[in-house]
Amino acid sequence: MKEYELVIIGGGPAGLAAAVAARKAGIQDILILERDNELGGILNQCIHNGFGLHTFKEELTGPEYAGRFIQQVEELGIPYKLGTMVMDLAADKTVTAMNREDGLFQLHPKAVILAMGCRERPRGALSIPGYRPAGIYTAGTAQRLVNMEGFMPGRKVVILGSGDIGLIMARRMTLEGAEVKVVAELMPYSGGLKRNIVQCLDDYGIPLKLSHTVVDIKGKKRVEGITLAQVDGFKPIPGTEEFYECDTLLLSCGLIPENELSRSADVALSPLTNGPLVGEDLQTNIPGIFAAGNVLHVHDLVDFVSEEAAAAGRHAAAYIQGGCMSEEAKELKVVCEGGVRYSVPVRICPDHLADDALVTLRFRVANVYKNKKIVVYAGEDVLFSKKRPVLAPGEMETVILKAKALKEHADLDHITVTLEEA
Amino acid sequence: MHDIIVIGAGVSGCAVARELSRKKADILVVEREEDVCCGTTKANSAIVHAGYDAANGSLMAKLNVEGSRIMPELSKELDFHYIQNGSLVVMLSEEDRPNLVKLYENGVKNGVEGLRIIEREELVAMEPNISDAAVAALYAPTGGIVCPFGLTFALAENAAKNGAKFKFDTVVTGLTKIDGGWVVHTNQGDLEAKVVVNAAGVYSDVIHNMVSDDRMTITPRRGDYFLLDRTTGGHVKNTIFQLPGKFGKGVLVAPTVHGNTIVGPTAIDMDQSRKEATNTTKDGLDEVREKCSLAVKNVPLRQVITNFAGLRAHEARHDFFIGEVCDGFVDCAAIESPGLSSAPAIGRMVAGIVTDILGLEDDPTFDGTRKGIVDPKALSFEERVKLIKENPAYGTVICRCETITEGEIIDAIRRVPGAKSLDGVKRRTRAGMGRCQGGFCSPRVMEILARERGVDMNDITKAGHGSELIVGINKDRI
Numbered sequence: 001m002k003e004y005e006l007v008i009i010g011g012g013p014a015g016l017a018a019a020v021a022a023r024k025a026g027i028q029d030i031l032i033l034e035r036d037n038e039l040g041g042i043l044n045q046c047i048h049n050g051f052g053l054h055t056f057k058e059e060l061t062g063p064e065y066a067g068r069f070i071q072q073v074e075e076l077g078i079p080y081k082l083g084t085m086v087m088d089l090a091a092d093k094t095v096t097a098m099n100r101e102d103g104l105f106q107l108h109p110k111a112v113i114l115a116m117g118c119r120e121r122p123r124g125a126l127s128i129p130g131y132r133p134a135g136i137y138t139a140g141t142a143q144r145l146v147n148m149e150g151f152m153p154g155r156k157v158v159i160l161g162s163g164d165i166g167l168i169m170a171r172r173m174t175l176e177g178a179e180v181k182v183v184a185e186l187m188p189y190s191g192g193l194k195r196n197i198v199q200c201l202d203d204y205g206i207p208l209k210l211s212h213t214v215v216d217i218k219g220k221k222r223v224e225g226i227t228l229a230q231v232d233g234f235k236p237i238p239g240t241e242e243f244y245e246c247d248t249l250l251l252s253c254g255l256i257p258e259n260e261l262s263r264s265a266d267v268a269l270s271p272l273t274n275g276p277l278v279g280e281d282l283q284t285n286i287p288g289i290f291a292a293g294n295v296l297h298v299h300d301l302v303d304f305v306s307e308e309a310a311a312a313g314r315h316a317a318a319y320i321q322g323g324c325m326s327e328e329a330k331e332l333k334v335v336c337e338g339g340v341r342y343s344v345p346v347r348i349c350p351d352h353l354a355d356d357a358l359v360t361l362r363f364r365v366a367n368v369y370k371n372k373k374i375v376v377y378a379g380e381d382v383l384f385s386k387k388r389p390v391l392a393p394g395e396m397e398t399v400i401l402k403a404k405a406l407k408e409h410a411d412l413d414h415i416t417v418t419l420e421e422a
Numbered sequence: 423m424h425d426i427i428v429i430g431a432g433v434s435g436c437a438v439a440r441e442l443s444r445k446k447a448d449i450l451v452v453e454r455e456e457d458v459c460c461g462t463t464k465a466n467s468a469i470v471h472a473g474y475d476a477a478n479g480s481l482m483a484k485l486n487v488e489g490s491r492i493m494p495e496l497s498k499e500l501d502f503h504y505i506q507n508g509s510l511v512v513m514l515s516e517e518d519r520p521n522l523v524k525l526y527e528n529g530v531k532n533g534v535e536g537l538r539i540i541e542r543e544e545l546v547a548m549e550p551n552i553s554d555a556a557v558a559a560l561y562a563p564t565g566g567i568v569c570p571f572g573l574t575f576a577l578a579e580n581a582a583k584n585g586a587k588f589k590f591d592t593v594v595t596g597l598t599k600i601d602g603g604w605v606v607h608t609n610q611g612d613l614e615a616k617v618v619v620n621a622a623g624v625y626s627d628v629i630h631n632m633v634s635d636d637r638m639t640i641t642p643r644r645g646d647y648f649l650l651d652r653t654t655g656g657h658v659k660n661t662i663f664q665l666p667g668k669f670g671k672g673v674l675v676a677p678t679v680h681g682n683t684i685v686g687p688t689a690i691d692m693d694q695s696r697k698e699a700t701n702t703t704k705d706g707l708d709e710v711r712e713k714c715s716l717a718v719k720n721v722p723l724r725q726v727i728t729n730f731a732g733l734r735a736h737e738a739r740h741d742f743f744i745g746e747v748c749d750g751f752v753d754c755a756a757i758e759s760p761g762l763s764s765a766p767a768i769g770r771m772v773a774g775i776v777t778d779i780l781g782l783e784d785d786p787t788f789d790g791t792r793k794g795i796v797d798p799k800a801l802s803f804e805e806r807v808k809l810i811k812e813n814p815a816y817g818t819v820i821c822r823c824e825t826i827t828e829g830e831i832i833d834a835i836r837r838v839p840g841a842k843s844l845d846g847v848k849r850r851t852r853a854g855m856g857r858c859q860g861g862f863c864s865p866r867v868m869e870i871l872a873r874e875r876g877v878d879m880n881d882i883t884k885a886g887h888g889s890e891l892i893v894g895i896n897k898d899r900i
Contacts, residue, residue: 035819085819100814103807122859124649124728131701132730134884134891138861145865151879151892155899177900220698221888236704247893260823263653 001105005029005320007095009086009261010115012041013302014293014309016069018113021313023076027320031107032073032080033097039073039080040066041117042140043302045147048168050195054303065302089265091286111316114262114276114284114291115309118255118298120165126253128160130217130226139165139252146172154248158226159183160214162190162197164300164394166252171200173250180204181244184212184228189368191254191394193300214249215241223247255298265289272342273297279331280348280359281315282308290316297344297362300396304362308344311360330410332378334361338418340374341366341393350410353403361399363417365391372419374399378409387422424450426776427606427615429594429629431455431839432463433570434757435621436577437769443584444773444790445782450615451581452592452608454625456886457846458839459574461623463762464849465700465732466645467687468678469661470566471760472509474529474537480741483532486760488767490534490564496766500576501794502569503679509565509661510545512717514555518667525665526560536563551657553717565661569679570762571849572794575837577769580792582838584785589613590839591887594622597632603750617750617776624697624735626743626755633751638743640756642697642733645687646706648714651725651857655681657718664717673710675718680852685714685721692733702731727857734758744771752776795833795851799825820870821863823856831867835874842875844868845885864891 006027008015011034019032038044043051046062053059056068073080084099095107120138137145137153143165145151157173159166162185170180183201188211190197201208209228215236216227226249230240257275259267268277268285275296276284283290292312293305329351334343343363353359361376369391376384376399383405391397399417409415426442428435431453439451455461473487497504513522522539529537538561545552545559582588589610596607603616620629627640650657655677664672673686688706692699707729714721737743737756742764747753754772761768776782798806798816809829810817816829834841834850841847844854847867854860854867868882868891883889 035822083818085822085825087819087825098806098810098817098819100810100817103810103817104803119858120861122727122857122861124859125726125857127648127707127726127729129702129704129707129729132728134889137864141861141864145892146896149865149879150896152894152896152898153891154893176896177898215704217701220700221885222890258822 001102001107003108004031005110006113006316007107007109008032008113008115009089009095010034010041010117010295011039011080012115012117012293013043013066013069013305014117014295015113015115016066016073017306017309018115018292018313018316019078020069020072020076021310022317023078025314025317027317030078032078033084033086033095034080034082035085037083039070039082045140045144047147048172051302054301055306069306086261089261091266093288110320111288111290113312113316114289114295115293116258116261116295118257118294120251121254121256123251126251128214128217131220133217133219133222135219135223135248136217137248137250139163139169139250142250143169143172146176152176152178154178156181156246157248157250158244158246159250159252161185161251161253162192162208163252163254164192164196166250167192167196167200169250169252170206171204174204174206180206181246182207182209182228184209184214186213186231186234187211189392193394217249223249255294257295257298259295262291270342270346273344277346278344280345281352282312282345283315283319288319297342300394304396304398308362332406332409332412333414335414335416336363337416338420339365339367339369340417340419343417348406348415350403350406353406355404357403359401359403359406361401361417363397364393365397365419366393368392369419371422373422375418375420376401377416377418378405379412381409383415391419423603424448424613424615425780426450426617426619427452427613428619428621429606430621430623431458431578431588432461432621432623433459433574433577433762433765434754434768435619436574436581437765438619438621438754438772439581439586440577441769441773442776443581443586444785444788445777446785447780447782449581449586450589450613451586452589452594452606452613454591454593456590456842458578458588459571459849460885462733462735463570463574465647465730466570466759466762467674467676467684468567468570469674469676469763470504470568471763472529472562472565473532473534473760473763474525474560474562476532476760478528478531481744482741482760482764485742485764485767485771487533489764490566492766493566493568493763497568499790500580500792502572502576504566504568505679506564506566507660507677509562509663510549511560511663511665512545512552512556513558513665513667514553514716515668516557518665519558521667522558522560522665529560529562534562534564537561549658549660549662551718551720552662553715553719556717567661567676567679568762573762573765575850576792576794578839579837580790583792584788588839594629597629597751599749617752617779619752619754619772619776621754623757624733626735626753630747630753630755634747638737638755639694641694641736642692642699643736643758644690644692644699644706644731644733646702646710646731647684647686647729648707648710648723648726649728649730650683650685650722651727652681654683654722654725657683657722662717669716672716673713675714675721686710687732691736697733700731700733702729706731728859742768744768746775746779750779795830798827798830820866821853821856823858824852826851826853828870831870832874835871843871843883843885843889844891847871
């Protein structure tokens with residue numbers, strides 16, 4: 001088997017953008033390994049529009065957005081293997097993969113970019129009691145069946161969880177002829193984008209019940225109905241139960257970065273994001289292993305995935321080209337406070353930054369906040385401040401810091417990202 | 423007329439069929455569900471009890487110890503997953519010690535080998551996650567864990583290999599005595615056999631009461647469980663029970679043969695008629711959550727991948743009911759825990775009874791071995807390369823979480839009796855049994871099932887008729 005300098009695990013939006021950027025940064029030997037039978041990842045089943053407003057300044061469907069990157073990969077002649085599952089990643093960056101044509105094989109690249117994406121939280125992990133009949137699907141599984149294969153998973157639908165895929169599927173199922181009775185959300189706020197609530201629920205008269213959850217599933221063979229109840233915190237309130245007759249329950253209750261391979265390579269993971277802990281160069285604790293996209297932390301917009309992955313591609317290229325960073329460089333930890341749940345990256349090495357470089361911090365907040373400002377402190381100094389009338393857990397926030405300012409505080413051991421009253 | 427009809431294709435029915443297939447006999451197993459292993463057998467603790475628990479002198483005690491002794495050898499003959507991981511019954515209060523000693527003595531009387539009472543220091547060394555309150559424990563080195571699906575498929579396939587036939591989706595509605603045998607009335611028409619074996623699990627009272635005036639009542643006793651992700655494997659090594667006592671009756675925490683952790687069960691008696699009530703309840707799951715921490719600390723319940731409930735076929739006398747009830751009708755009833763552990767011995771005992779009734783002769787062509795579905799993960803790199811070269815389907819991963827290949831799934835479908843549904847594939851291969859619970863692989867397994875079985879996607883079910891996964895095509899009602 002031919003060896004490659006850079007192996008990218010995953011041919012979805014993150015993997016594609018990383019490959020393109022790495023090639024443009026001068027890396028010739030790149031291989032993308034994709035487990036599905038086509039490039040593009042989950043975008044292929046996202047046939048609705050709204051993708052690419054930031055990147056291409058136009059509204060594209062998921063497959064169109066993916067197509068733009070696939071075209072670049074093809075034009076740049078970057079090789080990829082489809083139907084190829086990476087079975088193991090070792091800390092020495094040995095990649096063990098498998099497919100029909102090549103069988104089981106190993107690669108020994110200089111750098112690896114993790115771009116495996118995420119998976120949906122299944123029913124079992126939610127500990128919903130009741131029967132286990134047919135008709136319970138995660139929203140993404142239903143999306144694949146409907147959008148890629150043309151099959152209706154059900155006629156009368158209840159959706160638990162107001163994540164974006166659930167909201168999108170509420171509209172899709174309605175358009176395909178199903179009756180979507182209600183979307184229930186455990187939290188007092190939606191986990192999805194505001195625009196999706198308006199365009200997918202409000203426009204179709206589908207009620208959204210906040211602070212509600214499923215407390216029972218009826219039907220031994222196929223779902224016959226579900227019982228919703230209002231919750232106080234996470235506890236169902238007795239007496240608030242309401243039965244909905246339906247044949248389908250769709251779940252959109254959160255996404256989990258798929259880091260089984262990262263674990264096998266001893267990549268340190270964050271308990272907050274379930275993704276790798278990375279520096280500003282998107283490098284994990286294992287030198288030469290980088291991460292980007294939903295495997296790193298769950299994004300709200302694919303544009304940000306592409307942007308982040310392109311950065312990972314450039315950093316991986318620099319790593320391969322021997323821009324090897326001194327290991328002893330001093331780090332600034334990024335401390336999150338005041339409702340900032342996490343940040344990517346978790347550490348910044350000011351010494352590694354060019355003077356004119358910009359460092360992007362992405363994070364999510366823990367609750368819905370109004371009239372706040374995002375502030376980044378280095379000691380007493382304010383590095384960044386931006387007013388935000390509304391912050392919600394469903395939307396990712398971005399802060400851009402100037403390398404110059406960070407370098408001036410390189411003697412500190414941390415900077416702090418926080419929310420303050422505006 | 424068949425020689426024997428076995429009613430029920432759970433672990434007992436399949437064990438009986440497999441033992442009988444040693445003989446020259448025409449055997450038919452009828453099953454109400456679409457596959458073997460669909461009732462009590464599919465949802466239990468997956469434990470091979472050492473045999474110290476059942477009351478000395480009971481049939482349960484005898485068959486448990488015997489079954490547990492047969493299991494290691496059987497797992498080699500029939501190639502299913504079994505591990506002798508040992509079990510510990512943990513005592514949480516010094517005042518419960520008489521109960522622990524009593525359990526030990528009962529076990530010794532039952533003939534369980536290697537039993538020992540161990541004190542806290544040794545216990546902590548064996549199980550670092552044992553509760554801080556643990557004082558001592560009964561250690562049974564012969565306690566084991568088994569894959570209940572794997573065991574049952576192995577028995578069924580080996581029975582089929584030796585000529586036994588299986589008939590699914592067949593519900594027995596009545597039994598009529600005729601000259602030299604029975605008419606078994608079913609929803610699929612009448613069948614005839616010289617001998618009928620009642621291995622109908624929670625329905626064994628219904629079948630029994632069709633022929634006997636000595637009424638039997640089976641209470642479906644529900645057990646709720648949590649199954650945890652494989653990343654929790656190793657939280658405990660032994661199967662950890664809690665000694666009933668001052669702190670009530672606990673639940674077990676055990677590893678599974680596949681490296682998951684299982685926690686449960688509750689014991690909730692259902693109305694006799696509720697033989698399909700395998701739904702978990704909030705109260706039941708809360709009880710498991712609460713009790714599992716009695717004997718084991720920091721049970722990683724955040725790693726739950728699914729919850730489920732099973733029904734034990736409980737009978738008030740709490741013993742197995744095995745024997746010829748009336749002319750040519752043999753009960754293999756009230757098989758509650760430790761039924762799984764006892765299954766190999768139950769199979770032998772019932773087959774012995776039937777052999778005597780019919781005067782069956784040995785079948786010299788009997789082949790008591792069976793090979794399971796190849797597990798590519800267990801192969802060396804080179805062996806795996808060779809396997810994919812011979813059959814590229816072993817190079818395509820369908821279930822990502824458990825890395826199950828198309829080759830394994832096709833094998834599961836083509837076996838006899840083979841998988842017909844998503845659950846059938848899942849129980850045979852573990853595709854869909856991982857942390858995403860089939861989110862990614864279900865549509866692909868459905869495609870493979872449709873292709874291999876030559877049926878329409880609309881006819882693919884989760885677990886048999888009535889559980890269809892697809893209801894139509896897009897916009898078909900607009």
